[in-house]
Amino acid sequence: MPKILVIAPPSKDPTPILHDCGLDDLTLKPDLPAKEEVPELPPDIIILNEALTTRKGLQQLDRAFPSVPKVVLSAKETKRLAFVKERPLSDLLVNPECDELLESIKRLQYEKGLMREILSLKKEGAVLNRLAALFDEISCMLMKSDDLDDIVSRIMNRIKSAVGARGWAILLGDDTGKELYLMQASAKRSRRMRRCRLRVGEGIAGWVADKGKPVIVNDVTGDRRFLADRDGYPGAETRSILAAPVGDQERILGVIELINKRSGDGFTGEDLTLVTRLSGLVATAINLTAVHQKMAELAITDDLTKLFNSRYLQRTIEMEVERCKRYNTSVSLIFMDIDYFKNINDRYGHLVGSKVLVEVGQLLLRKLRSVDIVARYGGDEFVIVLPQTSPKYATQIAERLRKTVSSTVFLKKEGYSIRLTASFGVASYPETAGSKEDLMRLADEAMYNVKYQTRNGVCAII
Template sequence: MARILLVDDEKIARTLYGDYLTAVGHTVTAVATLQDARQALAMDRFDAVVTDLILPGGDGMEVLRSVREHHPGVEVVVITALDKVDPAVRAIKSGAAEYLVKPVAPEALQHAVRRALTTRDLMQENASLRRHVALLEAGQRLATTLDREKLATATTGALESMAAASAVVLLERDANLGLRAQGTRGLPQGMEDALVSWLRDQLQEARAPRELEVLDAPFDRVLSFPAVEGESVLGHAVLCYKGPGTEWATEAASYLVRNWTLALRNLDRFAAVEDLAYVDDLTRLFNTRYLHLVLDREVRDALQTQRPFSLLFLDLDHFKSINDTHGHLVGSKVLVETARVVKGCVRDHDVVARYGGDEYVVMLRGTDSGGALKVAERIRRTMETHQFLAREGLSLKLSTCIGVASFPEHARDKATLLDLSDRAMYRGKRGTRNVVYMAAQDLEAPPAARRQGGSGAA
C-alpha cells in the first residue's frame, strides 16, 4: 500500500485518522506542525499527504504549495473544520486532490486517499506513456535521417533532452582516422578538444556500454553507449551528467543510440548506392555526373572565398592504336592503369574523374595556375616513363596531352573552365602531343565530333 504523511495539530485527530488509514494497509507518519511536515517531506518519500487546513505557524495551503513545488507526484488531501465553499475552491485550484470537511468518516477518508493515489498513478502512467511516445518519435526521426550533419545535430539534441544529459559527444569510427568527433553539445568552452582526445583513448576497443572514470572534469558521471552493427562498432555516444542520472535516462539513451546506429548503417548503404551512381564502372574513378556536382559546389565556394582551384583536362595520345593492335580488352586495362597513375600524382582531396573514352579531368583544390602546371607536368612525365601492363609482359608506352585552366585567372564559371582546359589540351593534340598547355582565350575549339564522341580515335 502507500506511505502517507498526516499533518494535524490535534492529537486526537492524528490518532483517529492514522487508525483509519493503517486499517486499510497504509503506512502513516503523523506530525503536528508545518515545520514538522517540511522536515518529514525532506527526509522521507511519501505517496500522499493528508493535511488539516489550519495549523500552528502556518496552514495546510503552505503544505500544499511546498509539496507541489518540491515533491511532484505526491498527492494532497485537505481536511478542514470550515464548512465553506471558498477554502475548498482555493485548495482544489492550488492542486489538492480531495477536500474533506470534519468530522470525517473512516470510509470517506479511505476513499479520498484511494482516489488521490489512483489519480497519481494515472498521471504517472500518462507521463510515462507520453515519454515513450516522444522517445519513439525521436528514434524514428533519427533512423530515417540520411544527412550526416543533420543526424549528428538531431542525435545530440535528442540525447540531451530525452536522456537528460548535461553534455553529449558523438564519436564516429573512420577507417583511416579512428574515432573522430562528429557532434558535441553542452560542453564547457575550451574543453572539447581535451575531452574528445581522452574519450578516443578510453573507447578505442570498447564494445559494450560502460561508465568511464571521471578525472578532473566538471561532470559527476560519464556514460558511453557504443553503436554496434554486427561485429563492427560504428561509433560511441558519450553522455555526461552533473549528478547521478536516472534509470529512465539510461533506457532512453540506449534506445536513441540503437536508432542512431541504424541511421549510421543506412548512411553507409546510401553512400554505397551513391558511389554506384557517381563512379565510373571501368576505372572506379568519379564519373562526369559527380564531376559536375563537385565543380558546381567548388565554384560556389570559390566565389565566396576567392580561393583558387584548377582543372586539368587529359587526353591519351594515339590510344586508338592500342585498341587496334592489342584489342579492346587490353585497351580497357590501359585505361584502368592510367587512372591509377593519375591518382598517384595528385593529393587525396583532389578529384579525378573519367570524362569519357580516354579523357580524364582532374580538379586541384586550392591550386592556382602555377601549381597546376607543376602537377600537370608531373603527370605528363610519369605517363611518359610508365610501362603499362608490364606484369602481363606488354610494357606499353603511352603519353598524354594536358590542358590547364584555373579559377579565377581564366574563368569564374564551370562551363568556361571546362571549355578552356579542353581547348588547351586540343592545342597539344594538334601539335607535338605529349605536352602541357595553359588556357588562353584565343585557342581553337575542338571539333564537334570529338566533343560528342570522345577522343578514342585520336
C-alpha cells in the first residue's frame, strides 16, 4: 500500500474518494508544505488538487520531495495544466475513476523504479567507459611493444596514476606454485629485491595469492600479515598497500601491489574495484592473450554519438522482456533509419555525415522520456526501447519523432542547413512479438516496409 501525501484545500478534500479506491495510508495537507514541514520519510506518491498546481508549486515539491511521483486531480480539462504531463514522474487526471487512478499510481511507481535503475546503469556505464578508455590506451601499448617487461611497466604505471599511488610491485608465482618472486617494481631493483621471495600464505602478498582475494591495508604497522622486508618496497618505507590477485580462470599467476597512497585518506573501495578490473590486463600482458575481448566486453556506448551501442541494446531488451513477463506489462521497440543518408555523405562528406548522426541522436534524446533507451544500431540506424508502452502509444511516439526529424534543420549553426527524413518501424511485446528476437525482427521488417515503399513514414506491426 503506497504512502500518499494529499495536498488539497479543505473544501476539495479528495480523501473520502481515495479511501473508496482502497488507498488508506493518506496524509492530508491544506497547502504546499513549507521547508521546515518536510518529513524525514518522503511519501511514495503525492496527489495534488488542481487549485494548488502551478509550475512554481511543482518545482517547490520537487525540491522538497525529489523523485516522488505526482498526480494532479482536476475537475475539468484545462490548458493551464497541460504542462503537467510534460514533466517526468507526473500525471494529470480529470475526474478519474478508481481504476484509472490506481493504474496511474502503479505506472508512476514503476517509472520511478525504472528511472532509479537507469541512473544506476548510467553510473555503472561511466565507470565502465573509464575502464574502457584505459583498456583502449593499454591496447595501444601492447601493439607498440613486444617486450614483456616494458608492457607490464607501462600498464602498471598507468594503474598507479589512476589510483594515486606512489609505487607498485608485481610478484609472480614460480613453477612450483608454492612461492612468489618479485618480477618487477616501480622502484629501481636492487640485488636484494631481485632475490626477494616469499611463500604463498606469507606476508600480505602471500595471503592474497593464497586466498585469491584483494585487500586494502592502509596502516601496515597494524597488520600482523605485513613483512617489512618482503611486502611493498623491500628495504624502503611502506605505509599502505592495496594488493590484488592476477590470474585467469584457471589459476592465479601472481599479485599486484599498489604502494603508499598519495592522499592521506588511504586507498578506497573504488581504487580496489579499479585495480581488480585492470588486473586482468596485467595477466593479459603476462600471457599476451585476450586483451581485445576484454575491451569489447566493457564498452557500452557508441564512440561517435555517445548513445548506447548494440551490446547494451541487446541487454536492455532482454531485461525489459523479462520484466514484461514478471509484471504483465508491455515494451515497444522503434527502429529508425535515415532516408537517403548516403546522399548526405556523397554531397557533404563523411565528417559532416557523422555530425548529422550526432545531432539526430541528441534530438531523439530530447524528445523522449528519461526512461526510454536510445541506441545507435549501426550506420544511420537507431533503435528506441519504450518500457511499459502499448503498441498504440508507441506508434504515436514514432509519428511524433518522424514529424520532428522532417521539420528540423540540421547543422544550421555550421552553415549547412541540412534537411532529412526517416523511416520508422514499430513492434511490441507481448502484443505482436513472442520473444526478444521476434520483437527486433518485426520492428526491423516494419521499418523496411516503409523504406521500400514511401520512406518518411511509420509502419507499426499491431
